[in-house]
Each structure stands twice: as structure tokens, then as C-alpha cells.
Amino acid sequence: MPNIGIIGAENSHTVAIAKTINIDRLVSGFSVTHVWGETPDDAKDAQERGLIPNIVQDPEDLIGEVDAAIVDHRHPKYHLPAVRPLLEAKIPLFVDKPFCYRLDEGKEFLARARELDVPVCSFSVLPKQASFAQLQEDVRELGRIISVVSTGPCDIDSEYGGVFFYGIHQVDMVVRLLDQDITHVQLNRGRQNHTATLYSASGAISTMNLIGEGRVGFHVSVIGENGRTDRVIGYDENTYLTGVLDFCHMFSTGKTDETDSSMLTPVAVLEALEKSQESGEKCEV
The missing domain is CATH 3.40.50.720 (NAD(P)-binding Rossmann-like Domain)
Known part of the structure; x- marks a missing residue:
């Protein structure tokens, strides 16, 4: 054993x-x-x-x-x-x-x-949930992706790596939906709740809602040339x-099934978001 x-x-x-x-x-x-x-x-x-x-x-x-x-x-x-x-x-x-x-x-x-x-x-583990797998199936019917909008909990000032700590869950899902295509990011700071804008070479522009207050689960909307789909990313049993x-x-x-790209692209995005948080500017991934 x-x-x-x-x-x-x-x-x-x-x-x-x-x-x-x-x-x-x-x-x-x-x-x-x-x-x-x-x-x-x-x-x-x-x-x-x-x-x-x-x-x-x-x-x-x-x-x-x-x-x-x-x-x-x-x-x-x-x-x-x-x-x-x-x-x-x-x-x-x-x-x-x-x-x-x-x-x-x-x-x-x-x-x-x-x-x-x-x-x-x-x-x-978020992309491993059955709800996310179903979302990926649904997205195949949408054609070219125009935008992904995700929402979930994230304390961008966490002592455990800031945006890295909980931001990884949204980032891992979004980069998979965009086929690792993220070239630039910008983190937009609010008081307790923030957004991140993600830019793709394909022309897609996506948003992550980084929620620092309340009890919020994970949700993803995907807009494509043939329509849209929305899903709460619920947990398996x-x-x-x-x-x-x-x-x-x-x-x-x-x-x-994981590749260098699937493991490293989320890190590259998070590192760029950290830089954007510090500079207040759009940063290259």
C-alpha cells in the first residue's frame, strides 16, 4: 500500500x-x-x-x-x-x-x-467539482468566449500571500475557461471588496469580483458569441x-492531466495582480 x-x-x-x-x-x-x-x-x-x-x-x-x-x-x-x-x-x-x-x-x-x-x-479543487465540469461542458456551445465574470471570497491583504491566498480559486477556474489566455491584469481596489480585470490576446475582457465581506460562494458567468451561461460553483459531497x-x-x-501551463499560468496571473495592487496600474502577465 x-x-x-x-x-x-x-x-x-x-x-x-x-x-x-x-x-x-x-x-x-x-x-x-x-x-x-x-x-x-x-x-x-x-x-x-x-x-x-x-x-x-x-x-x-x-x-x-x-x-x-x-x-x-x-x-x-x-x-x-x-x-x-x-x-x-x-x-x-x-x-x-x-x-x-x-x-x-x-x-x-x-x-x-x-x-x-x-x-x-x-x-x-474548485475546477475539480462536478458543477465546474458541467460549466465547461456548457461553455463548449458558446463559441468564441467574449468575457468571463467570476465572484468569490478573497482578502487581498491576507497575511497568507494577499490575493494569492483565496484568489487562486477564481484564477484557476478563469484561466481554464480562457484556455490560459491572459496577457494583462489590473486590480481595482475598493474598501473591502475589489475587482480584477483580465485581458486576453483573443480580445476577451474578463472580471473577477474579489469579495472581502459577507458570506459569498463562488459563481461564474461566461459570455460567448452564441450566448451565455451562468452557474453557482457548488461543492461535491x-x-x-x-x-x-x-x-x-x-x-x-x-x-x-496538469501541465506546466495549467500550474504556472495561475501563478503568473496572481503575481501580476499583486504588482497591480501595489502600483495601481495595468500589469503584464
Whole structure:
């Protein structure tokens, strides 16, 4: 049975993944056996709630103990440094969203993964939901896309990377709908709620509503030359299951549907949005 180690325990994803595999037994043949936490309390909480047998004192302690690893920090700047020793040990990796904090770092990491022939994938679970898959089916009937409008929660001043922290969910969905075609962005600051304008080489102009107050879910509208479609992006019964199945399939086979573009374009967009937030200007992706 392949053993999985998880680096990071400060957020809900670690326990959710461990419960899906260890408690609900929804992924045959896998077990989450080790966890490293940002604090001893974080690690102990994840261990108890996810029935994870072992706590390690350092992420590198996973080497020789696990067959695959997940890194799951709130701030993306910690993701790739935490798993670089595991990459060099040729351990397959799922990097939770966002993949990284800087585009150049991500490019170098994926290039090294190719050199070592180590499978790596990263994604938000929002595009893995059945509601988003149905939206993608509906969009095929619209012809050329003129605009995408998304709405969701986002604190652009979050201590966990600002717009990166929750903006990744909308960005990952929008870039997939636009086939990775985003050339420039501009973040427009309000008081607690903000918008981001995204420009495409195709001529499409899209908007993300970054809502910082109230209880708001995710919603996407797509306008095409043949009409429009609108959908609330609801969660599956188990929000994480499809994503867990995807990365476990990669752990088993070495194959993933994710590409350098699908993992790095969201980072490039988020980094440009961060620059636009600082400058107040339109920025190139």
C-alpha cells in the first residue's frame, strides 16, 4: 500500500485529505502515514483527526518513509522550499494551491522535476467539482468566449500571500475557461471588496469580483458569441475527493492531466495582480 506524507497542518486541507483516505476509505490502496506540522499542536491535531500514525520533526524525515508527498501551507512561499529535498529524492509530489509564490521559482522547479523524471501536479479543487465540469461542458456551445465574470471570497491583504491566498480559486477556474489566455491584469481596489480585470490576446475582457465581506460562494458567468451561461460553483459531497483521486492516480502511474501551463499560468496571473495592487496600474502577465 503506497504511503503518503503531508507537509503542513495549519489549515483544513490536511485533515480533509487524511479523512478521505484513512477514515472514509474512498481511495483504494493508499494511506496517509506521516505528517509534519508548523507547530506541535498543529501536527497533533491533524494526526488525531486524520488518523495519521506518525508525526515527523522535519519534512526531510519523510524521505525513506513514504512513497509520495503532499505539501499544504497557507502561504505559497513555503511550498517549493519544503519539498525540494523530496524532489531530489525522487518522491512524487502534489503541491496544494497555489503551486508557488513566484513564477521563476515554479519554472525552475518543474524543469528540475523533468530532469529527475519526478511527477508533480498542483491545482485548486474548485475546477475539480462536478458543477465546474458541467460549466465547461456548457461553455463548449458558446463559441468564441467574449468575457468571463467570476465572484468569490478573497482578502487581498491576507497575511497568507494577499490575493494569492483565496484568489487562486477564481484564477484557476478563469484561466481554464480562457484556455490560459491572459496577457494583462489590473486590480481595482475598493474598501473591502475589489475587482480584477483580465485581458486576453483573443480580445476577451474578463472580471473577477474579489469579495472581502459577507458570506459569498463562488459563481461564474461566461459570455460567448452564441450566448451565455451562468452557474453557482457548488461543492461535491466530498469537496476533496476528485482532487485526491487525481493526485493519487499520478502517484500510481506517474501521469497527470496538469501541465506546466495549467500550474504556472495561475501563478503568473496572481503575481501580476499583486504588482497591480501595489502600483495601481495595468500589469503584464
